[in-house]
Amino acid sequence: KAGVTQTPRYLIKTRGQQVTLSCSPISGHRSVSWYQQTPGQGLQFLFEYFSETQRNKGNFPGRFSGRQFSNSRSEMNVSTLELGDSALYLCASSEGLAGGYNEQFFGPGTRLTVL
Amino acid sequence: DAKTTQPPSMDCAEGRAANLPCNHSTISGNEYVYWYRQIHSQGPQYIIHGLKNNETNEMASLIITEDRKSSTLILPHATLRDTAVYYCIVRVVGGYSTLTFGKGTMLLVSP
Numbered sequence: 001k002a003g004v005t006q007t008p009r010y011l012i013k014t015r016g017q018q019v020t021l022s023c024s025p026i027s028g029h030r031s032v033s034w035y036q037q038t039p040g041q042g043l044q045f046l047f048e049y050f051s052e053t054q055r056n057k058g059n060f061p062g063r064f065s066g067r068q069f070s071n072s073r074s075e076m077n078v079s080t081l082e083l084g085d086s087a088l089y090l091c092a093s094s095e096g097l098a099g100g101y102n103e104q105f106f107g108p109g110t111r112l113t114v115l
Numbered sequence: 116d117a118k119t120t121q122p123p124s125m126d127c128a129e130g131r132a133a134n135l136p137c138n139h140s141t142i143s144g145n146e147y148v149y150w151y152r153q154i155h156s157q158g159p160q161y162i163i164h165g166l167k168n169n170e171t172n173e174m175a176s177l178i179i180t181e182d183r184k185s186s187t188l189i190l191p192h193a194t195l196r197d198t199a200v201y202y203c204i205v206r207v208v209g210g211y212s213t214l215t216f217g218k219g220t221m222l223l224v225s226p
Contacts (some may be wrong), residue, residue, distance in 0.1 A: 035216075041219060092158070098213060099206075104161065109157075
């Protein structure tokens with residue numbers, strides 16, 4: 001099976017713009033979780049989608065949003081970008097809910113730079 | 116979820132066993148110990164998990180103390196490709212629990 005894919009791999013934006021990142025989970029996986037990784041804060045959970053519904057949300061402002069489509073592919077959107085949003089954004093997929101016994105498989109991430 | 120404590124860095128010679136410790140003294144009875152690793156510029160990779168019994172798979176072994184307050188991840192024959200940050204995570208399984216990553220241990224395997 002193909003692994004988790006994320007597009008684009010690298011992105012450069014300026015402050016105030018918005019950005020959409022995409023994640024395609026492993027075939028058959030219904031859960032997609034998103035994480036932000038920065039040198040200062042480490043890996044932090046953003047949100048999880050399962051069967052097109054947000055099931056869990058981390059402590060991030062409303063500028064961060066996401067959605068999941070019927071084929072389990074997911075997008076996350078960040079509006080009004082700030083310099084502090086520069087980070088590696090990782091998505092992970094699992095067969096069932098991420099909180100269950102299911103192993104999470106991570107994609108390679110999207111490196112976002114905000115100038 | 117319980118908090119974990121790991122050494123910030125460790126060194127290991129190639130071919131030798133790498134033993135990575137993790138302290139989780141406040142672990143609850145229904146919390147599992149998970150290990151992930153992250154090789155530079157890649158997403159984290161699941162290694163192994165356990166509740167109270169020792170576990171082994173093709174990648175590593177997990178030894179959990181009887182009181183469950185600490186555990187050790189063992190890579191039996193470390194290779195250069197095992198150089199990575201290793202994360203020990205304690206979490207409840209079920210419901211909407213998430214993976215909470217700490218700072219992990221940077222393992223450097225040298226020739």
